[in-house]
Amino acid sequence: MNNNTKISNAIIRRLPRYRRYLNILRKRGVKKVSSNELSELIGYTASQIRQDLNTFGGFGQQGYGYSVDHLYKELNKILGLDREYKTVLVGAGNMGSAITKYTYYYKIGFNIVALFDNNPALVGQKVNDVEILPFEDLEDFVRDNGIDIGIITVNQESAQDVADTLIRGGVKGIWNFAPIDLEIPDHIAIENVHLSESLHTLSFLIRSKELEREEENN
Amino acid sequence: MNNNTKISNAIIRRLPRYRRYLNILRKRGVKKVSSNELSELIGYTASQIRQDLNTFGGFGQQGYGYSVDHLYKELNKILGLDREYKTVLVGAGNMGSAITKYTYYYKIGFNIVALFDNNPALVGQKVNDVEILPFEDLEDFVRDNGIDIGIITVNQESAQDVADTLIRGGVKGIWNFAPIDLEIPDHIAIENVHLSESLHTLSFLIRSKELEREEENN
CATH class of the missing domain: 1.10.10.10 (Winged helix-like DNA-binding domain superfamily/Winged helix DNA-binding domain)
Known part of the structure; x- marks a missing residue:
């Protein structure tokens, strides 16, 4: 170890x-x-x-x-930042597009080389010159292109299926924005961004500070 | 206390x-x-x-x-979730629009009632029926409408100025997506979503798991 x-x-x-x-x-x-x-x-x-x-x-x-x-x-x-990571993003909706543009804007070494979506209306479109491909091509694409990281910005119902597909393809890590805890084998790195839990933490802190002020005023 | x-x-x-x-x-x-x-x-x-x-x-x-x-x-x-929070979002670009649609989609009690931006091309447009207003109206709007929470999705150079304006207007909490640590008075709640740090955590975990595997194979 x-x-x-x-x-x-x-x-x-x-x-x-x-x-x-x-x-x-x-x-x-x-x-x-x-x-x-x-x-x-x-x-x-x-x-x-x-x-x-x-x-x-x-x-x-x-x-x-x-x-x-x-x-x-x-x-x-x-931090493993002395190299570049080949990255794909699955779920090319609003959040997916925003994340794609964010990583592009900040040029932070995580190059998104393809987006995937199961919505035929999105397939073939581009976000920042990165093409949206059909979801059924995901596993082969990950395997053939040696993709390191999969970003998941689909809804919670599809997220586990997306994760399984990414892992079969051979990713080393997953950046998950879907509001669920994915089941992931031990050798895969996982980092969650749970936005609604972050908001709930904020409301907890707001309430705590209100309670503090009320007690100070008593 | x-x-x-x-x-x-x-x-x-x-x-x-x-x-x-x-x-x-x-x-x-x-x-x-x-x-x-x-x-x-x-x-x-x-x-x-x-x-x-x-x-x-x-x-x-x-x-x-x-x-x-x-x-x-x-x-x-x-968690302070037994009530609704009146919320504004500042920075109606890609990330701001995605966050607006996200909170709308998940209907999580944080109603975004207005967006703000200093880009004249965006002012007057709508995201999910919520109008984008000019940044100079922010402080008065927050005060006049009893806004509880300000969401910051501007770049790091503008974020402190936006936070100061929100606080002068009277918000109780800030949800910050800009990649800086804001200076905030003690009575204001702050919750950060630092996306690039989250990605760096992921790359750390990927590297750690690679080192583990290498050592197991030796």
Whole structure:
């Protein structure tokens, strides 16, 4: 077993955030940064930051801090961002089109090479020069083109079938926007974006803050 | 201080998931459920589930389990979903339109009553019967219409300005899709959907599973 399998979900969530801030510093021309400076910027404690980065080997030097450029590049490697991923998206409706344009706009190394949909009215159309192909071609396309990642933006009723097809074709990971938890074999990576649960978290926080204010006023 | 303020972020993330599964059970006509049955369904341990639900008062009965309908309704109250939220969305581009249609499609109690954009070509158009208004009207509109939530789907350069305007108008919460951490006063609820960080988490998981396989094969 390698070390990565023991890394907690909480750290995994923090890593992309570290990377984002290091990228900002890098673009500003900052050369080095201490864990205290990172703490002020990111909001985690300095000791949390040192501990997180030590998990991956520790990139800082006592009395110097971290080299921004070096740490940024190391985080890219750790995050698997030192390469490109061939990606397909299934479900070329509103959300699918928006996600396609988003990944294109941000040029984030996840190249969507084809879209798939079972709606004949959409097949043959293009989103950002990427063609929409019929769903029945999905499995062969994934296999023949060595697709790494499948993005699922279909409804919840179809999502498991889409996932199964992507996996038969040989994808390594799935980015799922359908509001269900997919059944996925252990060797496949899965990341969910559950928008309605995110909204429910927001309403929980709104209610909590209202309750706080009411109690303060009593 | 009320109890909600002490609730950990991890529990807050799990609550919408409990609600989602209880809704599935409710729709299937299931009347009661044990923590063990919930555990099999949701994937958390039974003791985790009992502990989480006890945080809010404990809704189960020894030897009986949980009443599905009762627990579902209690979770709705806890999540602040026993009411409707008046919502505006700022940034009526691809992602903004997709989010508007998504909340409309899922009818999840967050009624988007107006869209805003600073692009004159978009102003006056409609998405799902909701009109796109000019950005300069945002603050007054929020104040005059008692808007609860602002959804931000503009680019990262404009997002802080949009958030400041929404807050001056009086929103209680912000659902932010821009890839930055907004500076928000303590009394405002904030929930981020950072899509590129979600993708980076996926690539981390893909890389981790590849490393696992390589080590197993050695």
